[in-house]
Amino acid sequence: MDELILRALIASLLISLNASVAGTLTVFRRASFLVAGSAHSALAGVALALFLNSIGINAHYFLLALTAALFFALLSAKAARKGDVNVGIATAFSLSMALAAIFISLTRNSASNAWQFLFGDILLLTVDDFAIVTISTAFVLLAVSFFYHKFLFISFDPSGAEAMCLNVYLYDFMLIALISVSVVTALKAVGAILVFSIFIAPSSTARILGRSLSSVFVISFILALSSLYLGLLTSFFFSIPSGAVAAAIASLVYFAVSWKQ
């Protein structure tokens, strides 16, 4: 099999793991906006990296994207603490889009590079990209399994958690940060605009269908993976971007299921 295709198949699997774990925790935390927010701030980081590279300064897109997304996570956690999440999120969101637009316009020959990060292309992952996805997925899964019950508790009953001396702000920030890492992991493969559908639609669907914690994780994994594979399959036969097809499928499944409820 073509190496690029094999890579895409395995990367889809890894991204589905991210989508299931981070997406489900996002839904439990009632923070879907967060995925969109960190994806778009990551985009500002990517745009800065592309710009720096174009003027001869070496910068890796993943590091800058991660930094930008974590900075966004910090702002969100702080805003959540003050109780006014929406204004903070919305402002940070549009600020990062503005920065992304500025950096992209400053960058020569940027259009196609920027396009990949906007809509993703799982068939264009380099060996480096693939390594990043693998390591970062392992990191997210490990960290989440370590703090799993704390994340659940602060999402279910923040007052009760606080009353028990759990450092709710710290764990909330860690949760938001891990979700951001997960989003950045999927960024190049799925794209900043479509990552929302791959992360949130399957988990929200699974939240409706699942009758237990584990079933929500499993269902969202299966939904994310089938969407991504169907996307690949479609792009193989027709020349349509696979990420867009995957995102469309995941979103339509969500609407179909929530319609029936």
Place this chain on the structure above:
Amino acid sequence: MKAIEFQDVSFSYNSEEVLSDLNLEIGRGEFVAILGPNGAGKSTMLKLTLGLLRPKKGTVKVLGFNAYEERDKFVDKVGYLPQREEIHLEAPLTISQVVKLPMLAKGKKVGEESVRKALKIVGLENISDKLFSELSGGQQQKVLLARALLSDPEILLLDEPFNGVDVLSQEKIVEVLAEMSSRGKTIVAVVHNINPLLHNIDRVVLLNRRVVAVGKPNEVFSEENIVKAYGTSIPIVVCEEGYTHPLYGDYHG
């Protein structure tokens, strides 16, 4: 040593003072109800007791410890039932998972037997696999009570435990609280309607940003005090057993 002491405590979230010059002592083993209109500062008072908020002035002590500064020294001895509105139902947790979650989050093991025992006390041991989100308000409140009982706390703080709770569940909760009280536990319950608890409590605190009145229910529920707390008068009846009941409609906050 008192269970809970408020010494000249004032508190504000921003500029407006929410609680002013609170002085109150709650003895060990006392069963106290806190009563007052919406926004009176009742929940704030419980949060000050838990050491979650720092008083602007004065000191809150719990079991002799400074509530804000020495929180970790008494936290294991205090059980807390938050207002049910503060709980989020997105995660499909079963009843027994809800009961276990605090312990698991603290990295402690929980035996199935102790969970079953706690659920038995509130009469829910047979449906421990049901989803919490699908329970009635009364059942949810009983689960939260069982969760608080798991660690056998010295002091139990409850924030509006009867809100949206059916009469049978309400009776069960009162029964469990009365039993705890008879075993010498300290109980502080914030309530909108005092009547379910009236026969069991030792004292009532009427609160409206400051302590309007405190004492035995019969002393506290006077026309004058109720007008001071609620700004309007409420009919009062004395029941056969000689308790003074304020008769507000079943209004919810």
